[in-house]
Amino acid sequence: MLFEIRGFRFCSPARMLAALVFILLCIRPGHGQTCTEGFAYDRRARQCIDVDECRTVPDACRGDMRCVNQNGGYLCMPRTFYNQPYRQDTPVLPDAAYPDPSTGFTDTFLPAVPGRGGVEPSYPRVRSTAQCILGYTPAEDGTCNDIDECETNSHHCNPTQVCINTSGGYTCSCTEGYWLIGAQCQDIDECRYGYCQQLCANIPGSYSCSCNPGFILNPDSRTCQDVDECEDEPCSHGCFNTYGSFMCNCDEGFELASDGTTCIDLDECSFSEFLCQHRCVNTPGSFSCICPPGYYVFEDGRSCEDFNECDTGNNTCTTAQVCFNFQGGYTCLDPLQCRPPYIEVSDNQCMCSAENPACRDKPFTILYRHMDLSSGRSVPADIFQMQATTRYPGAFYIFQIKSGNDGREFYMRQTSNVSATLVLSRPIKGPKEVVLDLEMVTVNNVINFRGSSIIRLTIFVSEHPF
Structure with a gap:
């Protein structure tokens, strides 16, 4: 059976026991001396002497162990033990208290027995002091107590190491977060081994985990959990949580500001001048179209439609007047009054009789007509048509603008031998009122x-192009 203490191997318990307990000598008178195991009787010296097992026992220690002879036994110790310097305070294995053959047995044998003539006994007697192996110290009660090398500072651990006492020895170790490299405790860089899910900061003997923005550290202090930023309502309108972040969105008619969270009103009117037919007014999140007086916003919300004051009765005309509606307004026409020598033949026609000498060089009839025209209307445009209602055999007709065309915005285009069309050749800006006398000459x-x-023909040109 083998015992190992701090790298020492103790062999032959019976031999070691012989070195630590009393040596019993069995004396057989007349037949010689018998010694305990580990000792041999020397007839010349008439005593038991130690046997050097390291020389006499083949392969007493195996492997990388070295045999060290002891009184009554031997030790198997690592060869590296002899390469390490011993401190002066390092406990050493005490020698067994066996009689020294070179000095005799003056204090190890029993005293002379009275009545025997002072003859010394032929067997040795070992002192009762307890002998302890390396790592133990004798106690007062004769037992061996473990030596706490860590407490007595008799260990060989360097300052970077931690001493841990063991039975009969000690161990040099490192604290958590360090490992032993070349007899030195060096910090372990835990960040190299992926201890943290996201961010890792190595510190002496430990490490610290942290998370990227948008994450929080879990209770395990290693993994990270996404933060739902939308719970704190960071957006002025809508919020959409993403992994590690969030996104803000805005209601229709708003756009995201440069800070990424605030929604500012979108000025739709600045995008195009064609959003509204007349004028665009920006509103929070939207826009509205307004029309000038005399118009209302059409169903499409953008176009302007003329408000017919004559049909709705929303006008100031008297009962004697006639309400005439045009684009963006209306006018009240007074009852027709024919100037002499003309006489009224209908509500809108005056006639000069051929029998009346004053009518000889004047037009036979004057017919009153009214129409409206949008300002800036595209040209050329056919705007009015006239034709002969009475036809005579052998007669032909000439159509012309007799007056009112000072700006030369109009001309007559004859479409047949009995009809012609008034053409707008230049745009007219309103509001404006133009009176044209369109003449039809009959020649036979x-x-x-x-x-x-x-x-x-009275033309009411509107202020707006619609």
Whole structure:
């Protein structure tokens, strides 16, 4: 059976026991001396002497162990033990208290027995002092107590190490977060081994985990959990949580500001001047179109439609007047009054009789007509048509603008021998009122007749192009 203490191997318990307990000598008178195991009787010296097992026992220690002879036994110790310097206070294994053959047995044998003539006994007697192996110290009661090398500072641990006492020895170790490299405790860089899920900071003997923005550290102090930033309502409108962050969105009509969280009103009116037919007014999150007086916003919310004051009765015309509606307004027409020598023949026509000498060089009839025209209307545009209502055999007709075309915005285009069309050749800006006398000349060479009729056309040009 083997015992190992701090790298020492103790062999042959019976031999070691012989070195630590009393030596019993069995004396057989007349037949010689018998010694305990580990000792041999020397007839010349008449005593038991130690046997050197390291020389006499083949392969007493195996492997990398070295045999060290002891009184009554031997020790198997690592060869590296002899390469380490011993401190002066390092406990050493005491020698066994066996009689020294070179000095005799003056204090190890029993005293002379009375009546025997002072003859010394032929067997040795070992002192009763307890002998302890390395790492133990004798106690007063004769037992061996473990030596706490860590407490007595008799260990060989360097300052970076931690001493841990063991039975019969001690161990040099490192604190948590350090490992032993070349007899030195060096810090373990835990960050190299992925201890943290996201961010890791190595510190002496330990490490610290942290998380990227948008995450919080879990109770395990290693993994990270996504933070739902939307719970704190960081956005002025809508919030959408993402892994590690969040996104803000805005209601229709708003756009995200540069800070990424605030929603500012979107000025739709600045995008285009064609959003509204007349004028665009920006509103929070939207826009609205407004129309000038005399118009209302159409169903599409953008176009302007003329408000017919004559049909709705929302006008100031008297019962004697006639309400005439045009784009963006209306006018009240007074009852027709024909100037002499003309006489009224209908609500809108005056006639000069041929029998009346004052009518000889005047148009036979004057017909009053009214129309409206949008400001800036695209040209050329056919805006009015006139034709002969009475036809005579052999007669032909000439159509022309007799008056009112000072700016030369109009011209007459004859479409047949009995009809013609008034053409707008230049845009007219309103509001403006234009009165044109459109003349139709009738010529009949058979009967040598020439006469004319007038259409007095009043054009109300609106202020706006709609």
